Amino acid sequence: MTQREVNGVNGLHQDGLESNHIHINGSINGSANGNTNGTTNGNGVKSEVRKRMDRKKSSPMMPTFMVSAPGKVIVCGEHAVVHGKAAIAASISLRSYLLVTTLSKSKRTVTLTFPDIDFNHTWNIDELPWSTFSHPSKKKYYYDLVTELDPDLVAAIQPLVRDVSLGKPAEIRKVHQNSAGSFLYMFLNLGSQSFPGCQYTLRSTIPIGAGLGSSATIAVCMSAALLLQLRTLSGPHPDQPPEEARLQVERINRWAFVYEMFIHGNPSGVDNTVSTQGKAVMFQRKDYSKPPSVRPLWDFPELPLLLVDTRTAKSTAAEVEKVRKLKEAHPKLVGSILDAVDKVTTSALELIERDDFNTKSEESLRGVGELMNINHGLLVSLGVSHPRLERVRELVDHEGIGWTKLTGAGGGGCSITLLRPGVSRQKLDKLERQLEEEGYQKFETTLGCDGVGVLWPAVLRNGMDQDEEGGMEIDLENFLRAEGNEGVERLVGVHGDNGAREGWKFWGVES
Ligand SMILES: Nc1ncnc2c1ncn2[C@@H]1O[C@H](COP(=O)(O)OP(=O)(O)OP(=O)(O)O)[C@@H](O)[C@H]1O
Ligand SMILES: C[C@@](O)(CCO)CC(=O)[O-]
Known part of the structure; x- marks a missing residue:
């Protein structure tokens, strides 16, 4: 691990999004942090110290948050790119949105809710094969470059994948099992048994299996969500230096590629790369054991x-x-x-x-x-x-x-x-x-849109009454109730009628 990486991780506790976590958690979820002010009791230094130590024991629940990633079109070079040739891809305005809800401490489950493909499944966190994934010969870290799936780890999740969507037609089950497998593979690689119970709910405005990179957007959203939950990402925040932002985006992309490998078998990585970074890219992966060469095309023409x-x-x-x-x-x-x-x-x-x-x-x-x-x-x-x-x-x-x-x-x-x-x-x-x-x-779509974005916490101003209280909270219920693509865009869309919507933040990788 480089010094940069150490700083990147530790640094985030001081600034950027992470400091917002605590603040926002305190003000929106309130109950988790309690009164952090410390000026009201006036009982002297000792009680203040004890109070702080007491507080430290409770790890605050994360607010509900959302991540989003864009689909893509390949302008030139699909298929050839799998065989080491160059491709040009541009992001589009159709996007996937993933809502991440942390459950109360007593709930030790993780749930995937993918209504677009009629998939819902819950696992008990304590019954997942953590010991296999955390074995020193297998353990991977959030900063690792993983370029192939480990057959032993794939085998370890098979019993969990086998039980998914029993009773559904074989074709549908296969899609569900694929979703389950790719998620579990990443969750077990990145997480640990102490991970909080949570629910991941995904809705997308991208047609599925239509060549617009729908699977890559899910891979990017999942990767960003898990890395944020692990507090291994700083930002996005406005003052972040571009090279730091690029490191964050690179990490998200690396794990999104792992997710894509599970879905596709042999992806080139172009889809997850353009979806993570946004705008347009010239992409080439000559050697699969190394990172690809990615040239951002910031001025890609409309x-x-x-x-x-x-x-x-x-x-x-x-x-x-x-x-x-x-x-x-x-x-x-x-x-x-x-x-x-x-x-x-x-x-x-x-x-x-x-x-x-x-x-x-x-x-x-x-x-x-x-x-x-x-x-x-x-x-x-x-x-x-x-x-x-x-x-x-x-x-x-x-x-x-x-x-x-x-x-x-x-x-x-x-x-x-x-x-x-x-x-x-x-x-x-x-x-x-x-x-x-x-x-x-x-x-109708625009080319060259923003890449992966974060809405932390999941609260948006939408021109309605709630704006006076800071905005409307996006919760599971209203997210699932939003009707069709328009409903999703209206409720959580990255772009409102007047351009980028306040609340959504993107890593500033452009320079
Ligand atoms: N909205 C969604 N909800 C849940 N899973 C989805 C959704 N969209 C895509 N997927 C997952 O991605 C798979 C489709 O991936 P596939 O790569 O075949 O198509 P694509 O990504 O749309 O196209 P391409 O890779 O050619 O750009 C689905 O089988 C499903 O596993
Ligand atoms: C067909 C392909 O070249 C593009 C799919 O969008 C596959 C890949 O690059 O992984």
Whole structure:
């Protein structure tokens, strides 16, 4: 461990979010800390010291808090990135929100509540296999870089995963077991038996399995939540130096990758990286035993994109496996295709970074658009497109509306179309009507949004009466009751009608 890391952890008890914990806990939950003022009894130094010592014994309950992370689109380079090539990804305004509720001390349970996939499960903390995970040969720390799952640890949680969602259809059970497994693996690695009982409730505005990185957002939220509960993160706070903020974000990303490994088997890490950091990144992982190379693209242009969901679910793990098998069968040929994708990605970056690149200019956009079309063609040759994705291309190409490629793992999921400047409203309306008739869903989204954010405590000003008392408390009940994506956005959304909402805080990694 470096000196920086030691300071990062210890330092947080002095400043940043952590000092807020105590203060906020005292003022909102009140009861946990009791009267910390010490000026009212006037009984002298001894009683004051005793009082402080007494107080120290009670570890205050954390307030309910929330974390949020954005989905993403891959502009170029999906699949090739799994094989060590470069990819460009940008975060989008669709997000996942995780509410973390600490239970009273007597409750020794941990619960996952994922209503979007109809999953709810509770484990007794004292019955989890802590001894296996804390064995010196296995123990991992919050600052470790974990690049592969430990088969013994995976085996140790199998009995707990097996019991999940008994009685549900096999397909659904598999998804639930995956969620349970990835959570338990991270919880047992990072936590300890003294962890407080808690409930993790997740809602997302990102379509599931659509190539928009839904799983990565959950991974990022879970990682951030657990690291915050462990008090191993300082910030986010406004005065935090960027390099400290980057260290925090890096830690969240490392553990989010572990969670993704459990869900996907062999992720590149691009999805969790862009979701943690936000904005856009050029990402490459040449050596899986080392951290990836990540180049933030803070000035990523606001490309005019149309995002279309085929509403055909796919599994990223299955699509990645398809490409791996094809590469195994035709190593040279597939190797050349992956090299070509890499060339597409580096060429796209060169174009976007040119001083004269202009999102209103047909010439600028055509350059990037043609590369996107080539990228799609290469993905088709890797076998990861789908007739529904080809249909979007057909409709867009027929009207000359722009340049289309699949985004994410393919096999269904979403496509992105870079819109040609000056396309008439009439043509766009016609396309949108047609897409709707054929069961597609169009998404309005902004590229290059904030990364992982924290709402501590889970209280927001929402222009209603409660604002006078500091805001509205987000609790389990109102979070679960919020209707649909709009309800979730209205209740807890990172962005309100007038930009970023007061309360949500982000690590200031940009510089
Ligand atoms: N809202 C959600 N609630 C609970 N679990 C979710 C939610 N969204 C995604 N997941 C988890 O993520 C899995 C989907 O991950 P998958 O990687 O296949 O799709 P994706 O992340 O949307 O797409 P891609 O990886 O191509 O960007 C689900 O099976 C589930 O385990
Ligand atoms: C298909 C893939 O390249 C992108 C999924 O969003 C998989 C990965 O990078 O982990």
